[in-house]
Amino acid sequence: MNAAQCRMARAALQIGVRELAETAKVSPATIVRFEASGELKERTIDAIRVALEAAGVEFIAENGGGAGVRLQKPAAPAIPAEDLNASNDE
DSSP states (O other): OOHHHHHHHHHHHTOOHHHHHHHHTSOHHHHHHHHHHOOOOHHHHHHHHHHHHHTTEEEEOOSSSOOEEEEOOOOOOOOOGGGOOGGGOO
């Protein structure tokens, strides 16, 4: 994850610096510093990345089109055991 991906992830999730900082257990100033310069200790970047992933973001690696983010697909709702039948068999 880089600084631009962090900003994009926050925008996609519609969360502020304070909310991300609280979830990642870092200070809001740490988030601001990372998004401005991209420089933090690796373990701090990992904590921010894990918090964003837990909130529903997937990070897309550089693949010629630039690194990015996307929201995770919501999980399909589970079918209760009593409703399982051939018509909803996957």
